[in-house]
Amino acid sequence: MTETVASVSALIVKTLLANPKVPRDINGSSKIVEDLAFDSLAVMNFVMEIEDTLDVSVPLDRLADIRTIDDLAACIVSLKQAS
Amino acid sequence: MSIFSKYESLASSLKAVTAGGGRNPFNVVIEKPISSTVGLIEGRETLLFGTNNYLGLSQSPAAIEAAVEAARAYGVGTTGSRIANGTQGLHRQLEQRLAAFFRRRHCMVFSTGYQANLGTISALAGKDDYLLLDADSHASIYDGSRLGHAQVIRFRHNDADDLRKRLRRLDGTPGAKLVVVEGIYSMMGDVVPMAEFAAVKRETGAWLLADEAHSVGVMGEHGRGVAEADGVEDDVDFVVGTFSKSLGTVGGYCVSNHAGLDLIRLCSRPYMFTASLPPEVIAATMAALDEMERHPELRVQLMDNARRLHAGLQAAGLRTGPQASPVVSVVLDDIPVAVAFWNRLLDLGVYVNLSLPPATPDQHPLLRTSVMATHTPEQVDRAVEIFAVVAREMGLNHAA
Numbered sequence: 001m002t003e004t005v006a007s008v009s010a011l012i013v014k015t016l017l018a019n020p021k022v023p024r025d026i027n028g029s030s031k032i033v034e035d036l037a038f039d040s041l042a043v044m045n046f047v048m049e050i051e052d053t054l055d056v057s058v059p060l061d062r063l064a065d066i067r068t069i070d071d072l073a074a075c076i077v078s079l080k081q082a083s
Numbered sequence: 084m085s086i087f088s089k090y091e092s093l094a095s096s097l098k099a100v101t102a103g104g105g106r107n108p109f110n111v112v113i114e115k116p117i118s119s120t121v122g123l124i125e126g127r128e129t130l131l132f133g134t135n136n137y138l139g140l141s142q143s144p145a146a147i148e149a150a151v152e153a154a155r156a157y158g159v160g161t162t163g164s165r166i167a168n169g170t171q172g173l174h175r176q177l178e179q180r181l182a183a184f185f186r187r188r189h190c191m192v193f194s195t196g197y198q199a200n201l202g203t204i205s206a207l208a209g210k211d212d213y214l215l216l217d218a219d220s221h222a223s224i225y226d227g228s229r230l231g232h233a234q235v236i237r238f239r240h241n242d243a244d245d246l247r248k249r250l251r252r253l254d255g256t257p258g259a260k261l262v263v264v265e266g267i268y269s270m271m272g273d274v275v276p277m278a279e280f281a282a283v284k285r286e287t288g289a290w291l292l293a294d295e296a297h298s299v300g301v302m303g304e305h306g307r308g309v310a311e312a313d314g315v316e317d318d319v320d321f322v323v324g325t326f327s328k329s330l331g332t333v334g335g336y337c338v339s340n341h342a343g344l345d346l347i348r349l350c351s352r353p354y355m356f357t358a359s360l361p362p363e364v365i366a367a368t369m370a371a372l373d374e375m376e377r378h379p380e381l382r383v384q385l386m387d388n389a390r391r392l393h394a395g396l397q398a399a400g401l402r403t404g405p406q407a408s409p410v411v412s413v414v415l416d417d418i419p420v421a422v423a424f425w426n427r428l429l430d431l432g433v434y435v436n437l438s439l440p441p442a443t444p445d446q447h448p449l450l451r452t453s454v455m456a457t458h459t460p461e462q463v464d465r466a467v468e469i470f471a472v473v474a475r476e477m478g479l480n481h482a483a
Contacts, residue, residue: 039440040441041440042446044237045218055252056252057236057249057253058236059213059235059236060228060235060236061234083252
């Protein structure tokens with residue numbers, strides 16, 4: 001299956017909503033740190049879950065440029081395409 | 084706007100921790116150590132259960148004498164870095180002594196354990212390489228990864244299969260792959276399954292670095308750490324460690340059989356651009372190493388005490404990590420309870436470390452204790468009793 005930014009973004013939102021502490025009104029443009037109130041460790045742990053679902057590794061340096069859920073989705077799609 | 088405004092959330096977190104007159108847990112002053120196990124805090128004799136001084140060697144008479152003699156003979160500092168005027172005969176002796184202890188051909192000594200990780204990891208894994216780090220790695224390992232510009236991939240804590248999966252994703256990718264694990268993890272005291280990681284290293288051709296900061300002097304027949312205990316020393320390419328735990332002084336090192344280690348002296352910034360260890364610290368460290376080798380019974384006493392504390396805290400109805408090791412942490416659910424518990428322990432004469440998220444695994448606050456070979460069984464029992472008293476006061480002894 002070929003992932004698109006939209007499909008990966010939807011998967012990330014679904015994964016996040018499985019956590020009852022995450023606000024219910026998130027979407028692709030939600031900011032991961034500000035809107036979800038995730039600290040640095042929570043972001044890394046959550047990305048690990050997504051990595052397993054999509055069989056991809058996101059290097060930590062790439063996380064520095066990621067603000068929104070769509071940014072993360074675009075990063076994952078580009079990594080999948082590169083591999 | 085103040086240059087400190089970005090730390091407003093930090094300031095409010097600290098305010099919450101000290102609300103109601105509580106102490107600042109990150110600013111405790113040990114006015115004077117009375118022995119390795121007792122210190123003067125707030126004018127009171129307090130049992131020390133949070134100093135990482137596993138063998139009690141910070142107060143070793145032999146190490147103290149060696150430091151005094153070295154200061155008299157060589158002065159109190161080197162005033163220079165290792166690559167300039169900061170390498171004296173003692174530095175070379177210590178490197179040779181450590182290499183012999185670990186049965187490795189090469190050793191580099193750094194000025195702190197933090198710098199040993201920073202300097203080794205940043206130099207070994209460069210821009211085109213991959214660093215694979217355990218998710219619960221110490222800050223010095225994460226910081227080393229940032230200094231070196233390698234691509235950094237985390238694997239699940241102590242999970243060799245998860246590492247294997249992540250290495251498989253890198254099949255065919257150019258660049259060296261350096262895996263970093265710790266012997267004993269500093270927050271929960273859990274031990275790495277080193278043989279499983281060694282097997283992954285052999286299968287994949289990755290390089291393996293083990294930070295044995297908390298396990299040297301503690302694990303293995305000769306105290307060389309988890310790699311020795313698991314019989315896989317040949318698979319560990321680099322061992323990094325510290326003098327500031329079992330050896331009771333300060334400083335760090337990396338040992339290896341790879342001759343390339345000596346090249347790192349010329350490119351590791353945390354090695355090159357800081358003053359080297361002063362003579363008295365080196366002399367004390369070598370004396371402490373002699374003590375550690377001469378007294379293997381210290382390791383037996385340490386593990387007896389660790390098991391006694393671990394079992395005692397569990398019997399008091401408190402939640403701890405799964406295995407008894409010199410680091411035993413009590414896991415709590417929320418920060419205000421952890422802060423109140425920690426303050427009450429100190430009121431009653433027991434010092435432990437309060438560890439708060441995000442520095443802890445799984446977002447739980449911890450009351451982190453470390454045990455010593457020099458604790459008497461009565462001191463361990465007294466600490467357990469005080470933990471139990473506070474747990475009862477706070478209604479936390481559910482399972483007891």
